[in-house]
Amino acid sequence: MMVSSQSATAAKFPPACKADKAHYMLKGQPDFTLHFEPAGDWTTAASDLLMVVKTPAKKVHKFSMTASNGAHRLYAIPLAQLEAERALEESGQTQDAEEEKEDSSIHFDGFTAKHETLQSPPNAKDIAPSWLFLPELRSTLWYGYSSLGKEAVQEGMDLALFELKGCK
Numbered sequence: 001m002m003v004s005s006q007s008a009t010a011a012k013f014p015p016a017c018k019a020d021k022a023h024y025m026l027k028g029q030p031d032f033t034l035h036f037e038p039a040g041d042w043t044t045a046a047s048d049l050l051m052v053v054k055t056p057a058k059k060v061h062k063f064s065m066t067a068s069n070g071a072h073r074l075y076a077i078p079l080a081q082l083e084a085e086r087a088l089e090e091s092g093q094t095q096d097a098e099e100e101k102e103d104s105s106i107h108f109d110g111f112t113a114k115h116e117t118l119q120s121p122p123n124a125k126d127i128a129p130s131w132l133f134l135p136e137l138r139s140t141l142w143y144g145y146s147s148l149g150k151e152a153v154q155e156g157m158d159l160a161l162f163e164l165k166g167c168k
Helices: 002-012 079-091 135-142
Strands: 022-026 029-038 049-054 060-067 074-078 106-111 131-133 162-167
Touching (some): 074 079, 106 135
Antiparallel strands (some): 022 029, 022 162, 049 060, 060 074, 106 131
């Protein structure tokens, strides 16, 4: 009996795949999806991928991923914020102290199939994490959605894990 329950548990998980091929859905709200795509010139020292979240309102939010030095905290930074900062720099303009926006980085955690936490954001050829947890995305979509770009709208999201559902 023990063997059959182990194989039933193993059958629940999709086969391992590389991070750049992984597809996730939010547990309980499958209209929220997540995948990774090449970061191009937004590549960081921590990852060569962007995290892409699609919402029920058909909005697509892209995030550059990075990690803190020494503390093993992972962060997703809205690409809209980075693009706005880059545009200011390129134009030679600076923001007044009063106009400076809060950092809209979102802490996230990734977990392997063995329930181990990721020490750094995934890269294209890494094995995709089995779960991703972005607790601050929920409040960002509701209260801080303007940090996600001009096209963003206020949306409600459950506090849940993004689960690996398959590989493209």
